[in-house]
Amino acid sequence: MGVAGVDDRVPVLEARDVRFRYAPNLPWAVDGVNLQVFPGEVLGILGENGAGKSTLALVLAGIIPRLLGGEFQGRVMVDGRDMQEFSAGELAGLVGLVLQNPFNQMTGLAATVFDEVAFGPQNLGWPRQVILSEVEAVLDRLGIAHLRNRNPLSLSGGEQQRVAIASVLVMKPRLLILDEPTSQLDPAGTESIFALIGLLRKQGYTTVLIEHKVEAVAEVCDRVLLLRQGRVVLEGTPAEVLGDARVVEAGVRRLLYSELADTVRSFGYAWAAGRMTSYRDTVAVLRELTERG
């Protein structure tokens, strides 16, 4: 969607020349980042730990500098409007953010998942009937309606993350940012979250996903940014970025499919190599190539 570099859609979220550091004697955690997130896309952000991904997530969600202080430069805009211009009331629920640790995102107040998800809307002062129907709807949409009466603190990590996502989505944010949502989950939990992200993408949500699991990122993201020492150093489709040998210097593993594409390319099949961007495509291409002749 859109040729790289030329895009006339209005971004949902835009960061311009954003720089941030927690204290004057510390290095810039975010060091001149320009990015745009377009409606309906899933944008992946990759980079090694310490590259500034989590700090960037907090900046994009408006938590920095409002809640955590520090030195902030540049502008973050939602629908073209600078975040600093929003009142605290308008900002609440504008951008959804889900963090790594599932347990820490449960408020600890709610006896049931239903109450947990209703917490945000209650704070926003929505009418009672609206809250009831919206919570119901989001639980259904995310496939966790069967958990509605369970105690959120006693759920598995994967379930808690889905509840956390629901709790944030129910407030109808302009976009959803997920900061390594699967890093503390087992394979089953991880799969459920990536399946959920795919589902949200189909439903038209705008998502920013920070992750290390490159094959999963390739399946679910439309575009990917590579962050290194607080700066965006590569940008493009997952295959473009994760196929580039330079990612290794930035502390990110290359896609398995790209490693195999190298082999394919060395045999002269450049056209085939270009198509190996996802699991299914790779299987199709390799099957074709090895069954010929």
Place this chain on the structure above:
Amino acid sequence: MHLLTPATKLVGALGFLSLIFLFPWPWTAGIVLAVLSLLAAVSSLWRKFAGIVFRAALPYVLMLLVMQSLFFPGGATPLLRLAWFTVKLEGVMYATVTALRILAMVAVFVLVQMVTHPAAMMADLEQRGLSSKVTYVVVSTLNILPFLMGRAGAILDAQRSRGLETEGSILRRGRALLSLIGPLVVGTINDVQDRAVALELRGFSRTGTRTFLTDTSGPPCDRALRLVMWGLAAVGLLGRVVAWVWPG
């Protein structure tokens, strides 16, 4: 009983406690205990209630009873002679009254805790004007505490696996303490920070009006019952004052 407002339940606690400790007639505690047990039974909470009050608390209370009976100073009517101890009637009576008071007090707290939901309590207090941040800290801590206990176990396992001796001299155990408390505190700080961010994202610090989903208005008799509870508290207090003014 679950349907009563949290405020009524708190006042009820106050009322019963006042009767137990302030009202001059010593056996009031026994009656309160009986009444509370009845309430528990009627609300199908007997098992858990009895479990805590009678099974858990009783041994301690009995021990207290025995100690007090043996060591009661004064009193003239000997019942029993055991080595160099004399068990006197007055002593046993005093000890029994104290024991009953303690049991009754435990019963009050247990019952209130069992029929009050933290979120409901919080919503109720908030509606009556208490700061949401204060109530949040109290209520969420209560909920999360059991899970924190689990972490303490994990920390102990981790440090023992690094050769930390947990048996042995007091000095050794003292040194071990830092390595056990450190992670708990730091971990808790990190968790709290995470949670603060999560709450902020869900509009917790917003200053506008909030909607309250939980219906915290009790049944029609709630108001009346609360007045009765205040009455009980007053009776207890009055009784004490009367006894003080007219001794004997």
Place this chain on the structure above:
Amino acid sequence: MAEIAVEDVWFEYEGGVTALRGVSLTIGPGAVAVIGNNGGGKTTLMKHLNGLLRPTRGRVLINGRDIATLSVARIAREVALSFQNPDDQLFSPSVEAEVSFGPRNLGYDEGRIRQLVDWALALFQLEEVRRQNPADLSFSLRKRVAIASAVAMDTPVLVLDEPTTGQDYPSILLLEKLIGELKAAGRTVVTVTHDMEFVARNFDRVVVMARGVVVADGPCRQVFADLDTLAAARVAPPLVARLARDLGWQTPVLTAQEMAAELARRLATSGGAQEGGEGHAPAASH
């Protein structure tokens, strides 16, 4: 050199759950991975290796000696265990102090402690942050510190609980380098993990646990090729293995390199290599 023998161990948790049902295995020098779905018993088994849990029935022997009477701290001289959450153990004001905690507990002399700490810090590239407070570091670095503290204990056996969760690629590479070094030195490395790619790249032997019993125990290649057992244990093999299976290849492949090599072999023998120039797409696809 160390040998751990687990003899017909049964374990029942308070509350009645039987997590281990007659597990027997011997662990000698080399790298062993214990995998399995949650609830299968792998974590319970791991805790038996250093005495955190004691068998309800059966016994655990280290170098022929029953550890039932030994304290966990004593067993730590032979078996160092590092848990998955670094924040459950970090408490010292500096990375240096943290890494020296283990060796100091084991009573090594100061000279040896210094040596071991320096070695561990170098292995995990933590020298630059050695005086910083671990709590101020990123999660990946904290995890490296935690694993380094176990490594510094210089024990014959090292047990790692989910060492790759939450870790970035450079950290995983350092870990793999460590495992290689320990293997070469004849030490024993045991890992309990969900990360199949990590297992395939580094571990010669794989033990699969399900429902409290060992359902597979053998060379990595063999275990990952046995897709039926893995499916029954609700464990997925590494991505390359799945890819190979979906392509209908009989040769088991474990890593990206192996797959690339096998692919090259097949391409060379099938369509015929087209050196130099551009290949072209077929007129119609299969």
